[in-house]
Amino acid sequence: MLYAGFMSTAPPPFPTPQEPVALPELLQLETTPEADEPCLRADAARNRARLLEAAGRLVAERGADAVTMEAVAAAACVGKGTVFRRFGDRTGLLTALLDHSEKKFQAAFLSGPPPLGPGAPPAERLRAFGRGMLRRSVDELELQLAAEPGANRRFVVPARRVLRHHVAMLLRQAVPDADCELLSHTLMGQLDPALIHHLTKQCGIPLARLEEAWTDLVDRLTGTESAP
């Protein structure tokens, strides 16, 4: 099931990785069919569903700011502690809300049709990747922003690692002579939800210009030329 979204029951928010994640681990997780919600007790599973439903309703009705842990707990008729045990922290809850779209996108670039999926040349896949990220961001901007963890953890979020790792792989194919690990961070920076929000909502820059900038960046870095 792709990446397994976010921890569904693990209290340690992240395994304190000291070095770049190993590829095998990634693939293993991707092939586990039901890695999330692993044998959750009946009441626990029921409360988890209740909580997600309540949180989603709160976001829809009153915006992401209204998604207070206490409010969610109350709306789900559940104790506050339950929310934290299930999702770890606020970021975990919000991330879980984004999980579905996240997995869909992962499926698209991992095994979907070209140019996003395998089959197209790497540079073109990169361009499609950026377009996809940008489009996805504008839909869920508020949630993605609210789900952003503190500065310390920004780069440790599993979902982001998967995305960055994919970019790094494409880069290795397209620009073998570069430091693709670091370069992938640079590219991902351009797709950061906070930046997208700033540029589109606060600066009024149209999405099309962001897409152009992305493809132009890919062009320059890979030395290729995209079709107009």
Added chain:
Amino acid sequence: MLYAGFMSTAPPPFPTPQEPVALPELLQLETTPEADEPCLRADAARNRARLLEAAGRLVAERGADAVTMEAVAAAACVGKGTVFRRFGDRTGLLTALLDHSEKKFQAAFLSGPPPLGPGAPPAERLRAFGRGMLRRSVDELELQLAAEPGANRRFVVPARRVLRHHVAMLLRQAVPDADCELLSHTLMGQLDPALIHHLTKQCGIPLARLEEAWTDLVDRLTGTESAP
């Protein structure tokens, strides 16, 4: 006095800018000799100094995490409200602590000697800029991380705007045919304190590699070749 650091007395944290800051405003601020601490009342100025001193001591002795607003207030023998009135919020206080080094760096790339300052070709100034930022970051990483505001405000922090604006200017000279506003965001992303922290502290990547990646990025984008 360069940029005027962070607000020194203004309760509104930032003027809600809807579009890229205008260049004239920047220059005006840069030429005001004592724009910060504008006509602060005697007791206010004294308390401000006390607070900065106390906060600095706390950082040095017990780390940035120990810099609680209440702790700083207590250490400075001052009420909690005073801290907030003076610095707006925690981010403001931490930013004020970084102000000195910030202004020094601004002076260096605005009017210092080449290659960082004016006089060198833009691509080379860019390379020097990245080196300077990286070096400065490793010194003050903890503070810079702690001073990072929430996701919404990351790109509105005045100091960051000045830096980014400078990069954009250099880019316009070096790569006139690109969208330099957006490209500058990309470059600045590579110098983000949170990223630096992640790469150096959590991934163990040596600083030299980050510097190489930076110069390589500049090379690729500007089409120039740096000296080995």
Added chain:
DNA sequence: TTACGATCCGGACCGAGGTCCGTTTAATGT
């Protein structure tokens, strides 16, 4: 059915950021 251990639940509790407002005080004018 019952007993038992692991898991989960709930809400009291804590710390920290941020707000508010009645009080104090520094600057200025008379």
Added chain:
DNA sequence: ACATTAAACGGACCTCGGTCCGGATCGTAA
């Protein structure tokens, strides 16, 4: 020196994220 007023002060107070632990509940095995 004294009155006036705008600014600064301080700490009580609020909210919210996060922790803790005694008690309830589920799954299981006898």
